[in-house]
């Protein structure tokens with residue numbers, strides 16, 4: 001199921017002194033099975049943009065097509081939102097039920113599943129995010145921050161979406177919580193779900209995504225593979241974005257005259273490359 | 286839906302009127318309301334309209350923002366108009382049906398009363414459009430401070446009002462976010478019976494209350510950590526001070542009141 005975004009624009013508070021053009025003529029397409037990262041400076045319109053993808057916000061102009069149909073004219077928005085799951089930033093603030101299990105089955109219940117189906121979908125989702133069984137009957141408010149985040153993620157996964165959209169899924173977590181959440185997302189993608197992830201961390205995006213969209217001031221300014229995007233170190237820095245540390249290091253080394261291949265942006269690749277090069281130098285010396 | 290709640294509808298700016306002391310503006314607005322009430326004829330109203338127009342021009346506020354504020358009272362204006370139209374007893378009756386009658390005097394009365402209401406509201410609009418809610422509370426606190434001697438909690442009320450004003454937009458935004466988050470999980474807030482809809486609010490209200498209490502807690506702690514202990518001996522970062530421009534504004538309103546008294550006395554256009 002592809003998502004086709006065409007000339008999308010959105011303005012907050014039109015016609016008042018507080019008018020803000022948050023998304024400005026953005027077009028792109030998301031194809032099945034992709035892992036797309038959306039990066040951009042704070043306020044560049046990332047969150048606004050992704051809320052259009054499952055019809056939570058109606059565009060000021062332009063359209064979003066899913067399976068060739070404009071989703072703002074679709075009658076059954078609930079079924080659309082089941083297929084395109086959206087996890088908001090700090091999703092733990094949406095927890096409300098008495099127990100974690102009940103909260104996670106809220107989504108499946110809304111799309112008309114039977115009680116048994118709901119519970120089995122919820123259990124499956126909770127296992128997927130690695131919440132241990134003894135926390136399922138606890139109140140979601142008793143969990144730690146990282147656990148709450150995973151429970152909220154499970155709440156969307158329980159609807160078994162075909163496309164999963166995440167807004168800063170790792171924001172505000174400690175390094176180990178970050179790593180766990182990102183591993184879960186990577187696993188979900190490997191099961192065949194299309195993933196769109198908004199992130200501030202270039203390193204995370206570099207490691208996970210196979211395509212990156214860069215936003216600035218509401219506009220899409222770059223769209224390509226990580227190698228393409230992260231080779232433009234200067235442009236990214238001009239936008240106030242910090243390229244992945246490996247890309248920066250590679251650039252510095254090149255400036256010092258060490259011959260390194262272009263398109264290296266992950267630490268693992270850089271380490272391999274250096275091993276090859278430096279190994280070679282040593283032998284020659 | 287929530288976007289339509291314009292709070293205090295403040296229209297930021299740097300004009301002469303924006304920079305007036307909020308106390309001046311509150312007191313002069315009251316004086317303005319008195320002017321509207323003492324005016325006995327259409328000539329006086331003409332002066333008041335001219336005054337409002339001038340203020341709007343000086344404050345660089347488009348007239349459409351002033352008219353927008355009239356929408357909520359449109360019904361009241363129409364009812365007032367109709368009541369006066371049919372109910373005022375006049376000699377020269379133009380039309381009669383049962384107890385209902387329209388006279389020339391009735392028409393004049395109806396227009397006059399409707400206009401009076403409109404002018405009262407547009408005048409107060411000028412105050413709220415040009416004064417930020419926080420400045421407004423500051424002004425009210427300062428005006429009510431003398432009454433704290435007789436136990437009126439001026440500071441506490443003002444503090445509560447500022448906190449509420451500060452957090453209402455935050456809560457509105459939060460409501461919007463949670464609504465969307467639950468919608469993304471298939472929640473439906475718009476259809477179904479009344480009971481079903483009330484039940485559907487639960488996934489919205491629980492997180493909203495949880496976060497409101499959390500915020501209240503954090504705010505209280507942050508205030509205590511900075512030694513807040515009520516209004517006693519507390520100084521202001523921007524103390525209110527009357528200036529020369531407040532005097533000019535006062536003169537303008539006195540002039541308006543004087544002119545209205547003159548038109549009343551002259552009897553031109555008086556009904």
Ligand SMILES: Nc1ncnc2c1ncn2[C@@H]1O[C@H](COP(=O)(O)OP(=O)(O)OP(=O)(O)O)[C@@H](O)[C@H]1O
Nearest residue numbers: 012013020022040041042043044045046047048049
């Ligand atoms: N509810 C709202 N009302 C008015 N303006 C808004 C609202 N939400 C966002 N904006 C404005 O729209 C612009 C884009 O905001 P958005 O939240 O989409 O950015 P973002 O890229 O997600 O930023 P961040 O990285 O900080 O999350 C910003 O200028 C913001 O001030």
Ligand SMILES: [Mg+2]
Nearest residue numbers: 046047089167
């Ligand atoms: Mg955002």
